[in-house]
Amino acid sequence: MSKLYIVGIGPGSKDYLTKIAIDTVENADIVIGSKRAIDIFDNIKESIILNVKDLSEKLELSVDLAIEGKNICVLSTGDPGFSGVLKPLSKIAKEKGLDLENIEVIPGISSLQLAAAKNKLSWDEANIMTFHGRENIEDILKVINNGLATIALPSKSVKDMAKFLIDNEVDPQRKVAICERLSYDDEKTIKTTLDEVSKGDFTYMCVMIIF
Numbered sequence: 446m447s448k449l450y451i452v453g454i455g456p457g458s459k460d461y462l463t464k465i466a467i468d469t470v471e472n473a474d475i476v477i478g479s480k481r482a483i484d485i486f487d488n489i490k491e492s493i494i495l496n497v498k499d500l501s502e503k504l505e506l507s508v509d510l511a512i513e514g515k516n517i518c519v520l521s522t523g524d525p526g527f528s529g530v531l532k533p534l535s536k537i538a539k540e541k542g543l544d545l546e547n548i549e550v551i552p553g554i555s556s557l558q559l560a561a562a563k564n565k566l567s568w569d570e571a572n573i574m575t576f577h578g579r580e581n582i583e584d585i586l587k588v589i590n591n592g593l594a595t596i597a598l599p600s601k602s603v604k605d606m607a608k609f610l611i612d613n614e615v616d617p618q619r620k621v622a623i624c625e626r627l628s629y630d631d632e633k634t635i636k637t638t639l640d641e642v643s644k645g646d647f648t649y650m651c652v653m654i655i656f
């Protein structure tokens with residue numbers, strides 16, 4: 446039976462790839478993923494690169510190829526189930542009639558887990574939120590003052606997110622950690638305040654923790 450594997454590849458460095466992710470990818474007929482995801486594997490038979498603009502089209506293609514009988518791997522950075530491709534891909538698979546039994550999810554280490562670990566934070570005692578590619582920024586106001594740290598995948602601009610919180614009466618002196626490019630050689634964690642974040646420039650590839 447052909448399968449569509451949705452494979453979590455971890456935060457980006459090879460060090461965080463699981464053995465099962467490597468084995469699954471190496472055995473697949475075709476691997477579909479972003480260039481940064483494809484590049485961390487050494488032995489891929491055939492690959493198709495996707496980017497933000499053609500994401501839906503390539504996810505549809507992955508389902509079509511699986512229906513045709515190929516073993517397909519779709520790569521998701523971090524874990525596929527946290528702001529990853531699991532949700533959109535499951536929807537497309539359902540629409541196209543690919544049975545759930547033909548889909549297997551291989552979990553990966555999420556950027557959220559690595560950010561929590563770097564900050565010695567137990568993430569079962571944190572608010573976990575994602576604003577990646579969404580318009581739900583107001584949701585953070587429901588939890589930001591509930592006494593727990595908030596771990597968030599920010600919206601496009603971390604600066605604007607900090608401004609939004611300050612404009613909504615969150616204390617500008619709240620402690621914040623911005624964890625950039627986790628697992629890469631140039632990984633950096635900046636410990637600062639909300640006020641400083643609202644004035645600074647940070648890369649899009651970061652996890653924000655508001656303590």
Ligand SMILES: C[S@@+](CC[C@H](N)C(=O)[O-])C[C@H]1O[C@@H](n2cnc3c(N)ncnc32)[C@H](O)[C@@H]1O
Nearest residue numbers: 456522523524527529555556626627650651652
């Ligand atoms: C489409 S979401 C994917 C999240 C992924 N599924 C996960 O579990 O980490 C992409 C966002 O995840 C965060 N992210 C992914 N990899 C990261 C890394 N190596 N370092 C910091 N943040 C990362 C960034 O906020 C980025 O904009």
